[in-house]
Amino acid sequence: MRYLHTMVRVKDLDASLDFYCRVFGLIEVRRMENEKGRFTLVFLAAPADVEAARDNKAPCLELTYNWDTEDYTGGRNFGHLAYEVDDIYATCRTLMENGVTINRPPRDGHMAFVRSPDGISIEILQKGEGLAPAEPWLSMPNTGAW
Numbered sequence: 001m002r003y004l005h006t007m008v009r010v011k012d013l014d015a016s017l018d019f020y021c022r023v024f025g026l027i028e029v030r031r032m033e034n035e036k037g038r039f040t041l042v043f044l045a046a047p048a049d050v051e052a053a054r055d056n057k058a059p060c061l062e063l064t065y066n067w068d069t070e071d072y073t074g075g076r077n078f079g080h081l082a083y084e085v086d087d088i089y090a091t092c093r094t095l096m097e098n099g100v101t102i103n104r105p106p107r108d109g110h111m112a113f114v115r116s117p118d119g120i121s122i123e124i125l126q127k128g129e130g131l132a133p134a135e136p137w138l139s140m141p142n143t144g145a146w
Protein backbone atom coordinates (compact mmCIF):
# COMPACT_ATOMS: atom_id res chain seq x y z
CA MET A 1 0.00 0.00 0.00
CA ARG A 2 1.19 3.59 -0.60
CA TYR A 3 -0.24 7.02 -0.02
CA LEU A 4 -1.57 8.69 -3.20
CA HIS A 5 -3.28 11.99 -2.46
CA THR A 6 -5.52 14.08 -0.24
CA MET A 7 -8.64 15.51 -1.84
CA VAL A 8 -10.22 18.81 -0.85
CA ARG A 9 -13.28 20.40 -2.42
CA VAL A 10 -12.87 24.04 -3.45
CA LYS A 11 -15.56 26.64 -4.15
CA ASP A 12 -13.48 28.80 -6.50
CA LEU A 13 -10.94 26.89 -8.60
CA ASP A 14 -9.18 30.00 -9.92
CA ALA A 15 -8.77 31.44 -6.41
CA SER A 16 -7.52 28.08 -5.14
CA LEU A 17 -5.00 27.65 -7.96
CA ASP A 18 -3.77 31.21 -7.40
CA PHE A 19 -3.24 30.43 -3.72
CA TYR A 20 -1.80 26.91 -3.97
CA CYS A 21 0.30 27.47 -7.15
CA ARG A 22 1.18 31.13 -7.76
CA VAL A 23 1.52 32.07 -4.09
CA PHE A 24 2.37 28.86 -2.22
CA GLY A 25 4.41 27.23 -5.03
CA LEU A 26 2.66 23.93 -5.80
CA ILE A 27 2.70 22.76 -9.42
CA GLU A 28 -0.21 21.34 -11.43
CA VAL A 29 0.70 17.86 -12.69
CA ARG A 30 -2.64 16.80 -14.25
CA ARG A 31 -6.29 17.69 -14.43
CA MET A 32 -9.54 15.95 -15.41
CA GLU A 33 -12.73 17.62 -16.60
CA ASN A 34 -15.89 15.54 -16.18
CA GLU A 35 -18.75 16.94 -18.27
CA LYS A 36 -21.26 14.35 -17.11
CA GLY A 37 -20.45 14.76 -13.42
CA ARG A 38 -19.94 18.51 -13.86
CA PHE A 39 -16.67 18.71 -11.98
CA THR A 40 -12.96 19.32 -12.45
CA LEU A 41 -10.12 17.57 -10.65
CA VAL A 42 -6.71 19.22 -10.47
CA PHE A 43 -3.71 17.41 -9.01
CA LEU A 44 -0.98 19.55 -7.44
CA ALA A 45 2.49 18.46 -6.32
CA ALA A 46 5.26 20.16 -4.38
CA PRO A 47 8.22 21.11 -6.62
CA ALA A 48 10.44 18.35 -5.19
CA ASP A 49 7.73 15.78 -5.92
CA VAL A 50 6.67 16.90 -9.41
CA GLU A 51 8.62 14.44 -11.56
CA ALA A 52 7.61 11.47 -9.41
CA ALA A 53 4.03 12.76 -9.16
CA ARG A 54 3.77 12.90 -12.95
CA ASP A 55 4.42 9.15 -12.84
CA ASN A 56 1.93 8.83 -9.98
CA LYS A 57 4.81 7.88 -7.69
CA ALA A 58 4.60 10.78 -5.23
CA PRO A 59 1.66 12.14 -3.22
CA CYS A 60 -0.49 14.97 -4.53
CA LEU A 61 -3.16 17.35 -3.38
CA GLU A 62 -6.34 16.74 -5.39
CA LEU A 63 -8.60 19.78 -5.77
CA THR A 64 -12.19 18.93 -6.61
CA TYR A 65 -14.21 21.75 -8.15
CA ASN A 66 -17.92 21.07 -8.56
CA TRP A 67 -19.30 23.32 -11.28
CA ASP A 68 -22.60 23.74 -9.46
CA THR A 69 -22.30 25.84 -6.33
CA GLU A 70 -22.17 23.84 -3.13
CA ASP A 71 -21.60 24.89 0.47
CA TYR A 72 -18.86 22.89 2.17
CA THR A 73 -19.35 22.96 5.91
CA GLY A 74 -18.37 20.67 8.79
CA GLY A 75 -15.32 18.49 8.32
CA ARG A 76 -14.01 19.52 11.77
CA ASN A 77 -12.38 16.11 11.89
CA PHE A 78 -10.06 17.20 9.07
CA GLY A 79 -6.86 18.69 10.49
CA HIS A 80 -4.35 20.05 8.01
CA LEU A 81 -2.08 19.55 5.03
CA ALA A 82 1.63 19.71 5.89
CA TYR A 83 4.48 20.88 3.67
CA GLU A 84 8.23 21.16 4.34
CA VAL A 85 9.91 24.31 3.04
CA ASP A 86 13.54 25.41 2.65
CA ASP A 87 12.97 28.79 4.34
CA ILE A 88 9.88 29.18 6.52
CA TYR A 89 10.37 32.92 6.91
CA ALA A 90 10.69 33.53 3.16
CA THR A 91 7.61 31.37 2.56
CA CYS A 92 5.58 33.28 5.15
CA ARG A 93 6.79 36.60 3.74
CA THR A 94 5.60 35.64 0.25
CA LEU A 95 2.26 34.52 1.65
CA MET A 96 1.83 37.77 3.61
CA GLU A 97 2.83 39.88 0.58
CA ASN A 98 -0.03 38.19 -1.26
CA GLY A 99 -2.58 38.90 1.41
CA VAL A 100 -2.54 35.54 3.20
CA THR A 101 -2.94 35.68 7.00
CA ILE A 102 -0.28 33.78 8.93
CA ASN A 103 -2.62 32.33 11.52
CA ARG A 104 0.26 30.84 13.52
CA PRO A 105 3.52 32.72 12.86
CA PRO A 106 6.86 30.80 12.85
CA ARG A 107 8.05 32.28 16.13
CA ASP A 108 10.32 29.31 16.75
CA GLY A 109 11.48 29.16 13.13
CA HIS A 110 10.00 25.67 12.95
CA MET A 111 6.27 25.69 12.33
CA ALA A 112 3.65 28.04 10.90
CA PHE A 113 0.00 27.66 9.90
CA VAL A 114 -2.04 29.39 7.20
CA ARG A 115 -5.42 28.66 5.64
CA SER A 116 -6.45 28.24 2.00
CA PRO A 117 -9.26 30.32 0.46
CA ASP A 118 -11.62 27.51 1.57
CA GLY A 119 -10.28 27.55 5.12
CA ILE A 120 -8.18 24.38 4.76
CA SER A 121 -5.45 24.52 7.38
CA ILE A 122 -1.90 24.22 6.03
CA GLU A 123 1.06 23.47 8.26
CA ILE A 124 4.41 24.81 7.05
CA LEU A 125 7.47 23.12 8.54
CA GLN A 126 11.09 24.26 8.24
CA LYS A 127 13.27 21.70 6.45
CA GLY A 128 15.76 20.01 8.74
CA GLU A 129 13.77 20.67 11.90
CA GLY A 130 12.27 17.20 12.05
CA LEU A 131 8.78 16.70 13.34
CA ALA A 132 9.22 18.26 16.76
CA PRO A 133 11.00 21.53 17.63
CA ALA A 134 13.53 21.87 20.44
CA GLU A 135 10.73 23.23 22.58
CA PRO A 136 7.55 21.07 22.78
CA TRP A 137 5.31 22.67 20.20
CA LEU A 138 2.36 22.26 22.55
CA SER A 139 3.83 25.12 24.60
CA MET A 140 3.24 27.49 21.65
CA PRO A 141 0.36 29.86 22.46
CA ASN A 142 -2.65 29.12 20.27
CA THR A 143 -3.88 32.33 18.64
CA GLY A 144 -7.39 31.02 19.04
CA ALA A 145 -7.60 30.25 15.34
CA TRP A 146 -7.84 26.59 16.25
Ligand SMILES: C[C@@H](O)C(=O)SC[C@H](NC(=O)CC[C@H](N)C(=O)O)C(=O)NCC(=O)O
Nearest residue numbers: 005007009037038039040041062064065066
Ligand atom coordinates in the same frame (compact mmCIF):
# COMPACT_ATOMS: atom_id res chain seq x y z
C1 LIG B 1 -9.55 10.61 -9.47
C2 LIG B 1 -9.74 10.10 -8.05
O1 LIG B 1 -8.63 10.51 -7.28
C3 LIG B 1 -10.96 10.64 -7.39
O2 LIG B 1 -10.91 11.08 -6.25
S1 LIG B 1 -12.44 10.55 -8.25
C4 LIG B 1 -13.56 10.29 -6.87
C5 LIG B 1 -14.91 10.86 -7.15
N1 LIG B 1 -14.87 12.30 -7.29
C6 LIG B 1 -15.93 12.95 -7.76
O3 LIG B 1 -16.93 12.39 -8.14
C7 LIG B 1 -15.77 14.47 -7.78
C8 LIG B 1 -17.10 15.18 -7.83
C9 LIG B 1 -18.04 14.86 -6.68
N2 LIG B 1 -19.24 15.66 -6.80
C10 LIG B 1 -17.38 15.20 -5.33
O4 LIG B 1 -17.55 16.36 -4.87
O5 LIG B 1 -16.70 14.31 -4.77
C11 LIG B 1 -15.80 10.48 -5.98
O6 LIG B 1 -16.21 9.34 -5.88
N3 LIG B 1 -16.03 11.43 -5.04
C12 LIG B 1 -16.78 11.08 -3.83
C13 LIG B 1 -15.95 11.36 -2.61
O7 LIG B 1 -16.49 11.29 -1.50
O8 LIG B 1 -14.76 11.65 -2.77
Ligand code: NI
Nearest residue numbers: 005006007062
Ligand atom coordinates in the same frame (compact mmCIF):
# COMPACT_ATOMS: atom_id res chain seq x y z
NI1 NI C 1 -9.12 11.00 -5.23
